[in-house]
Amino acid sequence: MNEQVNRREFVKTGAAAVAATGMSVCATARADVGKLALLGGAPVMTRAEAEGFLGLFKWPIVNEAMRKANDRVLCDCKMSGTDIADEFEKKFAAWNGTKYASSAPNGTASLVAAFYAVGLGPGDELICPSITYWASCLGAIHLGASVVFADVDPKTLTLDPKSFEAHITPRTKAVVPVHVYGQPCDMDPIMAIARKHGIKVVEDVSHAQGGLYKGRKLGTIGDCGAMSLMTGKSFAIGEGGMFVTDDKELYRRVVRWGQYERIARTFSPDEFARTKNLPFGGVKNRLNQCSAAIGIEQLKKYDSECAEIEKAMRYYHAGIADVKGISMIYPEWEKSNKAGWYYSRAIYNPEAFGGVTVKTFVRALNSEVGLNRFDVGCNFPLHLSSIFDDEDIFGNGRPPSRRFMPANVSPAAETGRLPVAESVLPRVMGDPSFKHFDKPKIDRYIEAVHKVAANIDALREWEKKNDKAS
Numbered sequence: 001m002n003e004q005v006n007r008r009e010f011v012k013t014g015a016a017a018v019a020a021t022g023m024s025v026c027a028t029a030r031a032d033v034g035k036l037a038l039l040g041g042a043p044v045m046t047r048a049e050a051e052g053f054l055g056l057f058k059w060p061i062v063n064e065a066m067r068k069a070n071d072r073v074l075c076d077c078k079m080s081g082t083d084i085a086d087e088f089e090k091k092f093a094a095w096n097g098t099k100y101a102s103s104a105p106n107g108t109a110s111l112v113a114a115f116y117a118v119g120l121g122p123g124d125e126l127i128c129p130s131i132t133y134w135a136s137c138l139g140a141i142h143l144g145a146s147v148v149f150a151d152v153d154p155k156t157l158t159l160d161p162k163s164f165e166a167h168i169t170p171r172t173k174a175v176v177p178v179h180v181y182g183q184p185c186d187m188d189p190i191m192a193i194a195r196k197h198g199i200k201v202v203e204d205v206s207h208a209q210g211g212l213y214k215g216r217k218l219g220t221i222g223d224c225g226a227m228s229l230m231t232g233k234s235f236a237i238g239e240g241g242m243f244v245t246d247d248k249e250l251y252r253r254v255v256r257w258g259q260y261e262r263i264a265r266t267f268s269p270d271e272f273a274r275t276k277n278l279p280f281g282g283v284k285n286r287l288n289q290c291s292a293a294i295g296i297e298q299l300k301k302y303d304s305e306c307a308e309i310e311k312a313m314r315y316y317h318a319g320i321a322d323v324k325g326i327s328m329i330y331p332e333w334e335k336s337n338k339a340g341w342y343y344s345r346a347i348y349n350p351e352a353f354g355g356v357t358v359k360t361f362v363r364a365l366n367s368e369v370g371l372n373r374f375d376v377g378c379n380f381p382l383h384l385s386s387i388f389d390d391e392d393i394f395g396n397g398r399p400p401s402r403r404f405m406p407a408n409v410s411p412a413a414e415t416g417r418l419p420v421a422e423s424v425l426p427r428v429m430g431d432p433s434f435k436h437f438d439k440p441k442i443d444r445y446i447e448a449v450h451k452v453a454a455n456i457d458a459l460r461e462w463e464k465k466n467d468k469a470s
């Protein structure tokens, strides 16, 4: 409905942005481009030129303040400890708009703590989209829980609410919507379904820190959020993870799971008189304070960096909007965005390019731009891994998914076939990850896309001669 309007609006504003630079958005104006570099023509940019563009992509943007903050931790020998991490958590919670935040050494640890917090345990099922990084769900097996996978939406690659609902069983305890590749999940239907069935919602915000869904920060919509703050992610502090929630009880359980130094101040002496302040998870989830100090500095500049990335990525997509067959993934709802556009993906439609595979298309693109700035595919469908239902990981003769299940229950069978997840990879293309709004440089990448699209017939011939698998 107003999806249509928004897309038109986007193309319009995008085209205006392009027009403002005096650049033409007309495809035919660029149809006289030369022979493809892959076929021996001159590339849009040489490798040497492309190397001069490295700053456009470098991430994170490390400033003097971050270096100094890191140095101070080292000089004060405070790499271990909790004082700086406490400060980071407070500031992160305030920025994120949640009452509580609890850090961890990585996102994987944060997610396991979150699963414990919402009560996931032996014999329970966690529903996870099949297209995501394994840490979105795999840690649940430590808790004795099983993972049931749901399918994703072919246009956005995020959890398909209908598939989520179809995979609910009496054992479903939690769902982990992943704002995958920066795209917010459609949280309204997901929350409605979860509430109807009494299912806890743990948002995996590893790809979308600071992103918005209908004006609400990601990670504040479900019962809680958990995320990676690893170097490559949008909010990058080195190695790190963060759990966020408004629910005091969930926060207390995360502390109880692996924050042994915070137990004494989070619980009354009565509450740990018998257990002492031992962590229930048997894990130590303390964040390295160099990372915490870097995170405090990152918070000061992250929003403005995301705003610049947003401009750069939208400018790029507006520049290629006239190329039929490549669709940007972007939230169509009001007051929604992709924050840092982590690992930005687009949907590639081979039919629009006479059957040329995404692999060949991207290969031709990369030949034009000197370095591999475009790529193909996305995370492989997790439900096809044998780890969940075939491997006897814990040595008790049963795979993780059936470890605590009655004999007649098979989460792998419940997952079944997931048609989109199993077929979508050849339709996914990776965008160049622009971190700066540098129009003349971005224009070169736009030019490369137009050049390859304009030479699609020659490329199809090339692909026929060179085995598609090569």
Ligand SMILES: *Cc1c(COP(=O)(O)O)cnc(C)c1O
Residues within 6 Å of the ligand: 106, 107, 108, 109, 111, 132, 133, 135, 136, 178, 204, 206, 207, 227, 228, 229, 230, 240, 241
């Ligand atoms: C990176 C990532 C994680 C795990 O975070 P680490 O910091 O690498 O442990 C979890 N979920 C998703 C979707 C991720 O991409």
